[in-house]
Amino acid sequence: MSEEKKIEKIEKHFFHIMEILGLDMNDDSLRKTPKRVAKMFIREIFSGLDPKNTPNFSIFENKYKYNQMLIEKNITVYSTCEHHFLPIIGKAHVGYISNGKVAGLSKINRIVNFYAKRPQVQERLTIQIVQSLKKMLETKDVACIIEAKHLCVNSRGIRDTDSSTITTELIGAFKKDSEIRKEFLHHIGIS
CATH class of the missing domain: 3.30.1130.10 (GTP cyclohydrolase I, C-terminal domain/NADPH-dependent 7-cyano-7-deazaguanine reductase, N-terminal domain)
Known part of the structure; x- marks a missing residue:
């Protein structure tokens, strides 16, 4: 799965998690949080899962x-x-x-x-x-x-x-x- 597809899927799921927690997803402070979290997961804190990131x-x-x-x-x-x-x-x-x-x-x-x-x-x-x-x-x-x-x-x-x-x-x-x-x-x- 491409990096962009992973981000898209995580964003959707994290949006639902935040909704389940009762957060107001129309709040301008929270609205972009699912996308930020998804990008952080893929490009930062879980980047070691992608073999292309193996250090030379x-x-x-x-x-x-x-x-x-x-x-x-x-x-x-x-x-x-x-x-x-x-x-x-x-x-x-x-x-x-x-x-x-x-x-x-x-x-x-x-x-x-x-x-x-x-x-x-x-x-x-x-x-x-x-x-x-x-x-x-x-x-x-x-x-x-x-x-x-x-x-x-x-x-x-x-x-x-x-x-x-x-x-x-x-x-x-x-x-x-x-x-x-x-x-x-x-x-x-x-x-």
Whole structure:
């Protein structure tokens, strides 16, 4: 289905949801909300569902023979809980050890963003980031830790605004070598 057709269909359905909620759809403040929501869903917060938005990766030969871990920390995560369609907001910390290839630094952020831009659970998001980097960089040594607040916990149900969720996916040396794991945790501020 085309992007425009998806927007059109979501707009119609969201209009009905707003009507069911008892909102005055003739109010000039609300009249264009269904279209705004539909465009936001398709072009922004769920853009990771469209394979054409997969980031192009700039992969380079590791000419410098850098053989230590590379870490991109505090990557902003905006996602959506697939259980309640409420925001997940946090930070991802991603590291890898080169096996002959390195990525352009912004590409790590783009991978996090791509997988976050879909209805998600944090556990799956963490695994998807690691598996994507493992494949693209052809290395078995990748780590990702995400700490995030789930608005489904913070604003409804238990309404606990202080809690956050931490998920980890450590593979290769990050999982097997306690010194490498310790160094990664130290660098991202968890030790």
